[in-house]
Amino acid sequence: MAKPIKKEPVMSVKGMHDIMFDDVHYVERVMKEVRRVAEFYGFQPITTPHLEKTELFERPLGEESDVVEKQMYNLRTRGGDKLSLRPEGTASVMRAYFEHGMQSLPQPVKLVYGGSFFRHETPQQGRFREFRQVGVEIIGDDDAINDAISIRVLFSALQGLGLKDIVINVNSLGDRVCRPAFRKELLAYYKRHFNQLCKDCKQRFKDNPLRLLDCKEETCVALRKDAPQMMDHLCEVCKKHFSEVLEYLDEMGIPYFLDVHLVRGFDYYSKTVFEVFEIMSPPQVVEEGDEQGVKPEVATFTKIALGGGGRYDDLGELIGNRKIPAVGWALGVDRVAELMKKKSIKSRPETHPKLFLIQLGPAAKKKSLVLMEELRKIGVPIAHSLSKDSLRAQLNIVSKLEIPLAVILGQKEALDGTVGVRSMETGIQETLPMDKFIGTIKARLKEFS
């Protein structure tokens, strides 16, 4: 009388997704393109572990920051070590820099990295708990040319991926010399207007005052118009640095906007900060006859944040107890991949097979294993369905896959030492001796390329 127990099928973890089929090619293409451009500019690849000591992230990201406070996947080992799944890449790369004595290499050290990162937050469009980032870091030199080069790589990689409407917003956050004074003035200003702030901003006022500047609430936007700007408070060093960055960008013809309200999430940034966006066209009229489809407030330009970064001259001290200037950025790979797909940009060069290998009978099946390997060696992509034995079922698949040539290797052919080559379009089939097959097939394939 035992009640049948219904087992819930095991599902993937919330916010962590399977990436399948062509989507994998998109993700890989983004990673590869960034790496290709970066390596051209002298960056070297690095891969760091997914798990790090929790403390590596605690100070650099800001112990009050949301990421550290509630978004990190923390775990404790049997030995009692506190570890975390990495929520971002810069701290790890910086750690590696010190750990492997990269100070003794010619400076700056230029590194490119990529992989999965983890944040425990509520998933929504374009934001998952496991997400992929690719990024670069230039460590050990404070010259503004490094800021510019890093942006150069970012921009070129996105262009190389076929994204045309890329815009870079830049700003300077000042440094330890000038930012405290600015912060004080900012707080004083907002203290006077505290009552007009939205609920969230009242919280920001306490936690992260710089963030007051990029609230989207109407009253706060109005308020910030008269708010003090970092730009007016930069010290001489920061001012010079920033204007040099802009000069280099001008020189390279990289389009950018000065966004004086741009701030970034992590504590470790100083001086230059930037974000990269794709400008989306105004939304099209939804469909004819759907009069309610167009909302006027939506009919403006929208932009999608793809990545961002900046300079972090103080991070070295937090991680390696040495002041090491650095600049870098990270790109949201999943977002870029999604965007490319939406824009019908190809994920990879065409490798769709033009040949399908059909086998019939045990002897042919074995021979086809050898034949496939020969084709692979000469670089001919091929499709097959070795687990199906009926000729009809196999031909059916050839049709569905829209493959122009079927190579038929059956019991008879196996005995004769021949293969049949059938054109799916015309139905014409010729029989080739096996030893001539490899030579002939290359020529035949040219018809379809």
Place this chain on the structure above:
RNA sequence: GUGGCUAUGGUGUAGCGGCAACACGACAGGUUGUGGUCCUGUUAUCUCGGGUUCGAAUCCCGAUAGCCACCCCA
């Protein structure tokens, strides 16, 4: 963490209190080696648990999950 919306085969949907339907896909076959069409069959305890009712996929409550937005961020 806070809110809104949704939940029917592998996928996309219909049914809105009375036998769960359709399309696509997948698989098998239509007399043992020649495809696309066609035909047949197979593919669902209507997310789960309670309640209302003679009767629930349908109405109500709860759970769970997913999506979207806020916060935050890439």
